[in-house]
Amino acid sequence: DAGVIQSPRHEVTEMGQEVTLRCKPISGHDYLFWYRQTMMRGLELLIYFNNNVPIDDSGMPEDRFSAKMPNASFSTLKIQPSEPRDSAVYFCASSSGLAGRSTYEQYFGPGTRLTVT
């Protein structure tokens, strides 16, 4: 089975530009999570979805960040405008919350390394 797929793997952009990160969760998983990882702040949960609906976006840093999940197999995280302090590795993860079958394990993608100059 394919794991969580993220694209691009690396993104270098200039301050002020729009950045879109993409994620395809594992087929059949109904939860999708976006994380950000930096040396200073460690691993931070930004937002998560259940059945394509955002459940908790309290980790989203500010209005420049937005996330969507138009269908069960695709999600985007957008930063507009980007700033140098947004430089980080962004991970997408998915899990299954089906009643009686959930083990609460999250499966992570390989991440997108974002550099904003």
Place this chain on the structure above:
Amino acid sequence: GNSVTQMEGPVTLSEEAFLTINCTYTATGYPSLFWYVQYPGEGLQLLLKATKADDKGSNKGFEATYRKETTSFHLEKGSVQVSDSAVYFCALSQSPSGLQGAQKLVFGQGTRLTINP
């Protein structure tokens, strides 16, 4: 709220040494506990898990026992290898109740492990 506290890193050991990485948690109810590993340039991977008190999770020579009385889930390995060099994260699920919030994992800050030959 729920939280996870891990042993401060970095940890540096020689090959074949005994490893312990401490993890303690604060949680309501009966969470599931996890250890994730992150190899350089990759996403987090589930290493092992335990879903109830006194359960022992094990994988690749690593072990951890769910100790409710001490609220701990320490990671151990009897003889480490250079290939074990990675960052290790302890995590807990919010609740086993099956509610949406249960799918959200709380991660510790991570412990960087370096094994020298």
